[in-house]
Amino acid sequence: xxxxxxxxxxxxxxxxxxxxxxxxxxxxxxxxxxxxxxxxxxxxxxxxxxxxxxxxxxxxxxxxxxxxxxxxxxxxxxxxxxxxxxxxxxxxxxxxxxxxxxxxxxxxxxxxxxxx
Amino acid sequence: xxxxxxxxxxxxxxxxxxxxxxxxxxxxxxxxxxxxxxxxxxxxxxxxxxxxxxxxxxxxxxxxxxxxxxxxxxxxxxxxxxxxxxxxxxxxxxxxxxxxxxxxxx
Numbered sequence: 001x002x003x004x005x006x007x008x009x010x011x012x013x014x015x016x017x018x019x020x021x022x023x024x025x026x027x028x029x030x031x032x033x034x035x036x037x038x039x040x041x042x043x044x045x046x047x048x049x050x051x052x053x054x055x056x057x058x059x060x061x062x063x064x065x066x067x068x069x070x071x072x073x074x075x076x077x078x079x080x081x082x083x084x085x086x087x088x089x090x091x092x093x094x095x096x097x098x099x100x101x102x103x104x105x106x107x108x109x110x111x112x113x114x115x116x
Numbered sequence: 117x118x119x120x121x122x123x124x125x126x127x128x129x130x131x132x133x134x135x136x137x138x139x140x141x142x143x144x145x146x147x148x149x150x151x152x153x154x155x156x157x158x159x160x161x162x163x164x165x166x167x168x169x170x171x172x173x174x175x176x177x178x179x180x181x182x183x184x185x186x187x188x189x190x191x192x193x194x195x196x197x198x199x200x201x202x203x204x205x206x207x208x209x210x211x212x213x214x215x216x217x218x219x220x221x222x
Contacts, residue, residue, distance in 0.1 A: 043214070044160065044203055044205070045213070046210070046211040046213070049211075100166070101207025101211055102150035102162065102205060103160075103162060103205075104162050104165075106159040107159060108158075108159050109159050
């Protein structure tokens with residue numbers, strides 16, 4: 001199992017960014033996937049989930065601003081981040097859902113910095 | 117929302133020692149609990165799921181126990197490679213993490 005995130009960077013408040021997570025080593029279309037973030041020096045916060053059938057769930061802090069999606073043909077997970085705030089600054093990890101709600105494999109993470 | 121309170125926030129222990137980290141949920145989570153290890157500069161790795169099941173490839177010196185609202189992670193015979201931060205996570209109702217425990221060598 002390998003998960004590789006990309007698309008991070010420095011962005012101004014109010015702007016948008018799209019993260020990608022390329023998956024390999026397993027049947028991507030059969031698994032739900034998550035995005036989890038970690039602010040610098042802080043703990044972990046679950047952000048969003050997409051099921052194998054593309055149903056979605058979001059944390060209250062990002063609902064209406066972030067959109068999780070997937071392209072099973074490309075084995076890729078996405079996170080569209082809109083109306084970014086300074087408090088969205090974090091390392092964003094994609095992770096595979098183990099079904100019951102925990103995360104059995106994680107990517108290496110991608111840094112998103114929201115600053116003017 | 118279910119709140120997860122993890123203790124201690126930091127811990128210093130000697131090689132070969134047994135270490136225990138606690139996690140308390142604000143309500144019964146019916147063993148819907150996982151533990152993760154995060155080494156400095158790395159992503160978290162799953163250690164334990166369903167409160168007491170060891171993930172594939174995790175050394176047997178790690179074990180999980182508990183029920184209801186109280187859970188613990190035990191590391192027997194501490195090794196240098198166990199220096200890391202440890203997080204609990206409940207998945208009974210949505211998903212929330214504990215604040216983490218930073219484990220260092222004494």
